[in-house]
Amino acid sequence: MLRQISFGGLLLCLPLLAAQQPITPNTSGYVGSNACKTCHADVWSSFYKNPHYKSIASGTESPEKTGCESCHGPASAHIEARGGKTTIPRAFSLMPASQALNTCLGCHEKSISRAQIRRSSHTQADVACNSCHSIHKPASTKSLLAKQQANLCYGCHNSVRSQFAMPHKHRVNEGAIQCVDCHNPHGSPAPAWRSGLRPRMVETTADGEQACLRCHTDKRGPFVFEHAAIRVEGCETCHSPHGSMNARMLRRPA
Numbered sequence: 001m002l003r004q005i006s007f008g009g010l011l012l013c014l015p016l017l018a019a020q021q022p023i024t025p026n027t028s029g030y031v032g033s034n035a036c037k038t039c040h041a042d043v044w045s046s047f048y049k050n051p052h053y054k055s056i057a058s059g060t061e062s063p064e065k066t067g068c069e070s071c072h073g074p075a076s077a078h079i080e081a082r083g084g085k086t087t088i089p090r091a092f093s094l095m096p097a098s099q100a101l102n103t104c105l106g107c108h109e110k111s112i113s114r115a116q117i118r119r120s121s122h123t124q125a126d127v128a129c130n131s132c133h134s135i136h137k138p139a140s141t142k143s144l145l146a147k148q149q150a151n152l153c154y155g156c157h158n159s160v161r162s163q164f165a166m167p168h169k170h171r172v173n174e175g176a177i178q179c180v181d182c183h184n185p186h187g188s189p190a191p192a193w194r195s196g197l198r199p200r201m202v203e204t205t206a207d208g209e210q211a212c213l214r215c216h217t218d219k220r221g222p223f224v225f226e227h228a229a230i231r232v233e234g235c236e237t238c239h240s241p242h243g244s245m246n247a248r249m250l251r252r253p254a
Contacts, residue, residue, distance in 0.1 A: 031069075032066075036067075051144070053067075073090045090103055096126075100130055116188055116189055120201060132152055149180065153179045164242055169242060170241070183200070183202060183203060219235075
């Protein structure tokens with residue numbers, strides 16, 4: 001009987017004990033990506049194909065690194081305001097290039113190919129990540145580029161487009177080679193060749209060789225009699241890398 005009374009008294013005390021426990025409200029503002037798909041069904045319907053979806057699929061990431069809110073920030077204020085770009089903590093179309101870069105590097109800073117991005121010509125010219133990449137409507141899922149690669153580069157580098165129309169050129173327009181086969185749009189380290197002058201984001205090999213030798217391996221050497229121009233100033237001393245009116249893409253007729 002005493003045991004029953006004690007148990008009954010404990011049940012009566014539970015509401016009092018619960019009332020004394022401090023209630024910690026959810027002040028983080030993160031609501032989860034499922035809340036976003038209610039209004040943004042067009043984006044959500046194909047988001048599972050996106051490389052960023054793995055943060056949702058894994059189920060192991062913290063709220064600030066999961067799905068939509070990993071890029072755009074906590075969505076509670078946006079939902080309470082019933083939409084509007086100005087209520088999104090990180091709306092990329094409204095952000096300066098430097099803030100967009102910092103947001104993307106929150107996850108993408110560990111890649112060696114982006115180690116020089118803050119020193120790159122694109123960053124110095126305030127070209128934002130979303131100027132070239134489209135997360136929600138990419139032309140292809142690879143690299144999430146906003147357009148086909150050559151057309152994307154031509155958008156700013158119009159003078160190069162005409163060079164690729166010359167009789168002797170690298171066949172970029174034909175799809176045999178891509179801009180990134182020679183260039184690193186995220187920046188490249190200062191080369192050991194070309195008298196140490198920094199080229200226009202030309203990719204270098206791991207041992208400091210210029211990008212041309214990746215394909216033109218027969219020119220690598222070592223040779224008994226080295227062509228000094230290659231070792232000191234680079235292939236561009238004699239050749240026009242994009243295109244030329246002259247055979248072998250020479251700057252002057254042979």
